[in-house]
Amino acid sequence: MIKETNISINQDRLWDSLMTMAKIGPGIAGGNNRQTVTVEDGEARKLLQKWSEEAGMSMTVDELGSMFLKREGTSKDALPVVIGSHLDTQPTGGKYDGVLGVLAGLEIIRTLNDLNIQTKHPIMIVNWTNEEGSRFPPAMMASAGYAGIYDVETLLSAKDAEGNVFGDELEKIGWKGSEPIGKQKIHSYFELHIEQGPILETEKIDIGVVTHGQGLKWLEVELSGVEQHTGTTPMHVRKDTSLAMSEIILAVNNIANKNLPNALGTVGHIEVFPNSRNVIAGKSIFTIDFRSPDINKLDYMDDELRFIAKDICKKYDVKLEINQIGGFDPVSFDKECLNHIRNSAKKFGYSFKDIISGAGHDACWINTVAPSAMIMCPCVDGLSHNEAEEIKPEWAASSTNVLLHAAIAAAN
Numbered sequence: 001m002i003k004e005t006n007i008s009i010n011q012d013r014l015w016d017s018l019m020t021m022a023k024i025g026p027g028i029a030g031g032n033n034r035q036t037v038t039v040e041d042g043e044a045r046k047l048l049q050k051w052s053e054e055a056g057m058s059m060t061v062d063e064l065g066s067m068f069l070k071r072e073g074t075s076k077d078a079l080p081v082v083i084g085s086h087l088d089t090q091p092t093g094g095k096y097d098g099v100l101g102v103l104a105g106l107e108i109i110r111t112l113n114d115l116n117i118q119t120k121h122p123i124m125i126v127n128w129t130n131e132e133g134s135r136f137p138p139a140m141m142a143s144a145g146y147a148g149i150y151d152v153e154t155l156l157s158a159k160d161a162e163g164n165v166f167g168d169e170l171e172k173i174g175w176k177g178s179e180p181i182g183k184q185k186i187h188s189y190f191e192l193h194i195e196q197g198p199i200l201e202t203e204k205i206d207i208g209v210v211t212h213g214q215g216l217k218w219l220e221v222e223l224s225g226v227e228q229h230t231g232t233t234p235m236h237v238r239k240d241t242s243l244a245m246s247e248i249i250l251a252v253n254n255i256a257n258k259n260l261p262n263a264l265g266t267v268g269h270i271e272v273f274p275n276s277r278n279v280i281a282g283k284s285i286f287t288i289d290f291r292s293p294d295i296n297k298l299d300y301m302d303d304e305l306r307f308i309a310k311d312i313c314k315k316y317d318v319k320l321e322i323n324q325i326g327g328f329d330p331v332s333f334d335k336e337c338l339n340h341i342r343n344s345a346k347k348f349g350y351s352f353k354d355i356i357s358g359a360g361h362d363a364c365w366i367n368t369v370a371p372s373a374m375i376m377c378p379c380v381d382g383l384s385h386n387e388a389e390e391i392k393p394e395w396a397a398s399s400t401n402v403l404l405h406a407a408i409a410a411a412n
């Protein structure tokens, strides 16, 4: 009899699948451009469907196009243990962000099949539609829909920069399913993802046990002053919004530094109007991105910024408006799922440590409706959302081994 405690996945087969998938929607610099609901996304889905059917799995597709691929368990009514992530990429994305989490699931099913191992609960792989959100907002669209954060009609009517409607594009590539959102219930959810940061590689740690997801607040700031001639307006009478903006940008940085560890503050998008060399900027609009795994700190940073910005704008005599345009609360992943991950890493003698996910992931939404946890593997130089994103085959294999044993533990 095969001892389930000794089994491990096939590294070469996993790597081969990753490389085969990467051929669909190649980028211009060795990575991938396989944006959501494009022809390339459709092809990637077809390949996953083919591989899953060859592995004896059944498929359903929901109204947002998410694929649910199921390997039956021995207990008729048991809910599935789900392994999920996403096949879509950024326009200049890598070969592993999201893809590893889905194809690791497939490799696990193939391994269980090879060894003829049955689990009590079914094991299901999910490819969530539009995790990246780069073409159609919001990011993590389908998992948010699944968790009931947005209603389906709102999501289906999302538009890209050219005015294309998400639901129409999904239909065009043939992947608008009929299954109502949320019909597939989940026993527990595991997501393996590349770290997308430098901590694991730098510290030579094999496995990241993701205990929390960063909370996030996106603010949009609009400053209104007066457009005036730069050559004729004395310094002391100006209402210069670019000056006030500069001080607020520094304040964002200071506030984040005051709330370490794990707090982050960034101004990544700025616009000044009329954006002309000899006109004082009468209007400035910019975004602020605050993150922390601690809800109190997140709220504190928001409050502090509003307080300081008010003072700065008074000093420069410009009008201030701040609106929250996005955000989600910090996530605490499920303790039992996390223990399955730690126990699996121990079984193999892999080094592991608790880490916090700085990026949003489908697991963050699924955690609101089912016990969830995430595993991370290192990635070279912490580089992600970049065509040069790279991991080592051994890293893919060790993290998939941990996922395999965590899934088996949850499924029995």
Ligand SMILES: [Zn+2]
Binding pocket: 086, 097, 098, 131, 193
């Ligand atoms: Zn991802």
